[in-house]
Amino acid sequence: MLYNEKYNNCSDNELVNNFLEKNDNSFVGILYQRYGHLVLGLCLKYLKNRDDAQDATVQIFANLLTDLKKHKVEFFKSWLYVYSKNYCLMELRKRQSALKKELELKENIHLLMDSVDEHHLKEKELQVLRLEKAVDELNDGQKRCIKLFYLENKSYNEIVDITGFSANDVKSFIQNGKRNLKLKLESQMNEPEL
Numbered sequence: 131m132l133y134n135e136k137y138n139n140c141s142d143n144e145l146v147n148n149f150l151e152k153n154d155n156s157f158v159g160i161l162y163q164r165y166g167h168l169v170l171g172l173c174l175k176y177l178k179n180r181d182d183a184q185d186a187t188v189q190i191f192a193n194l195l196t197d198l199k200k201h202k203v204e205f206f207k208s209w210l211y212v213y214s215k216n217y218c219l220m221e222l223r224k225r226q227s228a229l230k231k232e233l234e235l236k237e238n239i240h241l242l243m244d245s246v247d248e249h250h251l252k253e254k255e256l257q258v259l260r261l262e263k264a265v266d267e268l269n270d271g272q273k274r275c276i277k278l279f280y281l282e283n284k285s286y287n288e289i290v291d292i293t294g295f296s297a298n299d300v301k302s303f304i305q306n307g308k309r310n311l312k313l314k315l316e317s318q319m320n321e322p323e324l
Contacts, residue, residue, distance in 0.1 A: 137160055142164075142206035145161055145206075150198065158194050158195060161194070168211075169190055172211065172215060173190075173217075181287060182221075188297055189217070189297075260315060261315065264315050271303045272303045273307070275293070275300055275304050276307040276308070278293070286304075
């Protein structure tokens with residue numbers, strides 16, 4: 131990111147307007163220099179985990195590149211506070227939803243365990259084989275990121291460090307990989323058994 135000293139004394143609104151007029155991301159970079167630490171503190175307060183807070187801060191400023199074009203922002207600092215807070219609340223809702231699904235699964239595990247017959251085991255084995263096949267059919271970037279994220283429980287930042295991919299590439303590989311996996315698994319359902 132090019133951090134230009136001549137814009138150092140610009141107001142937040144001037145930086146936002148320059149970003150919108152010139153479509154130059156370095157103006158958002160200057161806003162990050164000013165407020166990144168405050169957003170990180172806010173994210174830490176809500177998410178309670180430093181890695182998650184750092185990931186959220188990076189994502190918030192990445193989202194600004196598109197969202198600043200959609201909103202009329204008069205007081206950037208207070209708008210950024212509300213924007214960041216809303217992002218954190220959405221993340222917490224996603225976590226809560228995932229936790230709820232996990233708890234429901236744990237509550238119903240006895241139902242699954244009760245139906246452990248040979249047919250059921252074969253069906254589970256077939257599902258695992260289909261999943262492995264679908265993962266192997268992904269492109270290299272998606273395959274690598276999906277395995278690191280879901281099988282090895284690595285964070286986005288850890289995946290960036292391991293692979294050398296950018297944070298945006300990692301996010302894209304995981305999102306597109308999930309979508310492609312779903313499509314591949316759906317198409318496999320119509321194929322004969324492996």
